[in-house]
Amino acid sequence: MSRKIWVFDTTLRDGEQVPGAKLNLYEKLEVAHQLKKLQVDIIEAGFPASSAGDFNAVKEIAMKVGDTDNIMITALARAVKADIDAVYNSVKYAEKPLIHMVLGTSDIHVEKKFGKSKNQILDIGVEAVKYAKTLLPEVQYSTEDASRSEFEYLWSTIEAVVKAGATMINVPDTVGYAVPEEFGELIFKLNDRLKNLNEKVLLSVHCHNDLGMATANTLAAIKNGADKVECTVNGIGERAGNAALEEVVMALNTRSSFYKANTNINSKEIMNTSKLVSSLMGLDVQVNKAITGDNAFAHSSGIHQDGLLKSRDAYEIISPTEVGLDDMELVLTARSGRHAVKNALGKLAFNQLTDDQFEEIFADFLVLADAKKEVYNHDLYIIVEKYFERHDMNEEIHHHSENFYELLDLQVISNTIFPSASVKIKKGDQIFKSSTTVASGPIDALYSSIKEIIDIDIKLLEYKISSVSRGKEALGKVKLQVEYKGEKYIAKATDTDVIKASALAYINAVNSIIVDNLMPEINKEPIAQSL
Ligand code: KIV
Numbered sequence: 001m002s003r004k005i006w007v008f009d010t011t012l013r014d015g016e017q018v019p020g021a022k023l024n025l026y027e028k029l030e031v032a033h034q035l036k037k038l039q040v041d042i043i044e045a046g047f048p049a050s051s052a053g054d055f056n057a058v059k060e061i062a063m064k065v066g067d068t069d070n071i072m073i074t075a076l077a078r079a080v081k082a083d084i085d086a087v088y089n090s091v092k093y094a095e096k097p098l099i100h101m102v103l104g105t106s107d108i109h110v111e112k113k114f115g116k117s118k119n120q121i122l123d124i125g126v127e128a129v130k131y132a133k134t135l136l137p138e139v140q141y142s143t144e145d146a147s148r149s150e151f152e153y154l155w156s157t158i159e160a161v162v163k164a165g166a167t168m169i170n171v172p173d174t175v176g177y178a179v180p181e182e183f184g185e186l187i188f189k190l191n192d193r194l195k196n197l198n199e200k201v202l203l204s205v206h207c208h209n210d211l212g213m214a215t216a217n218t219l220a221a222i223k224n225g226a227d228k229v230e231c232t233v234n235g236i237g238e239r240a241g242n243a244a245l246e247e248v249v250m251a252l253n254t255r256s257s258f259y260k261a262n263t264n265i266n267s268k269e270i271m272n273t274s275k276l277v278s279s280l281m282g283l284d285v286q287v288n289k290a291i292t293g294d295n296a297f298a299h300s301s302g303i304h305q306d307g308l309l310k311s312r313d314a315y316e317i318i319s320p321t322e323v324g325l326d327d328m329e330l331v332l333t334a335r336s337g338r339h340a341v342k343n344a345l346g347k348l349a350f351n352q353l354t355d356d357q358f359e360e361i362f363a364d365f366l367v368l369a370d371a372k373k374e375v376y377n378h379d380l381y382i383i384v385e386k387y388f389e390r391h392d393m394n395e396e397i398h399h400h401s402e403n404f405y406e407l408l409d410l411q412v413i414s415n416t417i418f419p420s421a422s423v424k425i426k427k428g429d430q431i432f433k434s435s436t437t438v439a440s441g442p443i444d445a446l447y448s449s450i451k452e453i454i455d456i457d458i459k460l461l462e463y464k465i466s467s468v469s470r471g472k473e474a475l476g477k478v479k480l481q482v483e484y485k486g487e488k489y490i491a492k493a494t495d496t497d498v499i500k501a502s503a504l505a506y507i508n509a510v511n512s513i514i515v516d517n518l519m520p521e522i523n524k525e526p527i528a529q530s531l
């Protein structure tokens, strides 16, 4: 039988502790609304005693997001009256409020941080819980640095605070020191004693990622009886971050027969949440990050693409659609093998090529892929059309490439008053020029100029620039996402000139839209019928 695991999201508290990631009230509210869509069980909305701004944000979230009994709203307090009051006065507006307090249990915390005896600290914790219970029925007690605490003292603390009324006990691996086997054993022993003491009290874990084991430790805890997990979106948080919500949730979903546990998370909202948190906090997601990284579902090697085309489960354990992404798309690069290129050509209706024809086209593909890094469908059209031209077979093909745009030249001027841009773009035999003078920045000017020529109503959803090599010859990579008639298109381009890469990425996106809108015609009348 599958157990329900509670998901406590601390993106807005532990996650917000990342330097530079502070959000304003409206941004916090937006993230909290998205966490509600994701269906987390508890949102930790902040640390209200830290500032008036944080207090107000927690209060707004309690009022506007906690207006239902499907979700609990909490915030963090130290085990002192003023902090507990601040939490109570901000979360009390929620339908289901919770007070969360933290106090260390390791010798390092008790003796070095507080300079007190273990008994003194234990008494402070008990008194704090008793006080919190006069305010709200639900109180969580976190035994900070639990994984480095002496076991019997840790247990006496838990026993005492449960007797004082704590309804959730959180066991943090505050410094990411634990290893899965040891942490699992700790949770097993604590859970055994806790459930004998009071079976209604939830046992929770909060793992940090200093040794890269936050997710593994969290899962080991679940395997050993933990009822609740504390996580953040994209694994952000203090230092190396916290257990990533998406990793824990997808591990439980994908390996359900092993863990025999499930969450209430709507996994289809994972990517939306990840993107929102990343863009509002200005924290890029590592490209190879499990589940939410750009490459998490991208298959690039020829061997893998070939295997996937034969049977998806050869290299895919999670369908991208499960986390809210579009279905699998094989990115064509110089490493793609013949099978992937043939498959892409087939989808464009070039599906009756002879072996010799395909080999010549594949050789052209490799030359272009080396130069361009990623090859798009419109590039494949151009390659095939050039092949037809070379072999005097022009009449046998529709000339779709005359619908595609090509950047010929550009000039962009950045200044504080009127950033401006001029572009020269080719479409078939026609050459267009345009200039924009009023814009909010050089990229806005550039895209406005391109838009004046390209008469397609597209909306830019995301624009990301990153460096892919170092030194004077460093390449800048631009990745963007646009929307056209409700469909989303991702395009990239790489160049030593990031402005040029920005223009090329935009034109790649436009050409992808054009290809998609040519498809119905192609499906009716295959281009390569005569081959
Ligand atoms: O890492 C930690 O110990 C914490 C507690 C407040 C739970 O963040």
Ligand code: ZN
Binding pocket: 014, 172, 174, 206, 208, 238
């Ligand atoms: Zn933490």
